[in-house]
Each structure stands twice: as C-alpha cells, then as structure tokens.
C-alpha cells in the first residue's frame with residue numbers, strides 16, 4: 596500500500612461515521628481523479644466501503660472503514676512509527692517529547 600493510501604485509510608478510520616470523498620480529497624491535498632483512484636484501491640482491498648448519500652441536496656460518496664487492523668497499523672501515525680517500540684530510555688510518558696510528537700501526528704488532541 597502506498598503512503599498516500601495509508602494516509603487516506605487513517606483519515607477514513609478516524610471518521611467515526613465515515614468521511615465524504617470530497618472531504619478526503621481536500622485533506623489529502625489531491626485532485627478528484629487521484630482521490631478516486633486511492634478510494635478504488637481501498638475498495639478493491641476491502642478496507643473501506645462506499646455509499647452514495649445526499650448532503651445539503653448534493654449527492655456525494657461517503658467512505659467508511661471496513662477492514663481489520665493491519666499488523667503494524669496501530670503503531671504508525673502518518674509516516675512516524677511509535678517511538679516507544681524498542682525504547683530503553685528512562686520513561687515518563689507525560690513529558691516525553693517523542694511520544695507527544697507522535698500522538699500529535701495521530702491527529703489526537705490531548
């Protein structure tokens with residue numbers, strides 16, 4: 596899976612009720628054709644499902660996460676691997692800059 600497809604899957608997973616394809620396109624910073632190809636790849640892998648919905652009178656595709664959790668998926672935020680894996684430093688998670696930076700990459704607000 597390409598990095599941009601993994602990013603797309605991460606965004607889709609975080610949307611509890613799914614994400615509109617046009618919103619996904621904006622968040623990925625790609626054009627509509629590129630976004631459609633990314634979604635097609637994820638559909639073919641059965642990682643996501645897609646349905647046609649109407650929002651504000653406009654029809655749009657809603658993309659929802661459908662796949663299971665990949666082997667290392669929960670350890671990756673964007674392109675950053677969990678810094679705790681293999682770490683042998685003195686541990687204080689509340690003040691660990693590497694962990695906090697990784698959590699921010701998840702898009703989670705603390």
Ligand code: SF4
Pocket residue numbers: 678679680682683684685686687688691692693694
């Ligand atoms: S929180 Fe920081 S110090 Fe602790 S294991 Fe993770 S990376 Fe290492």
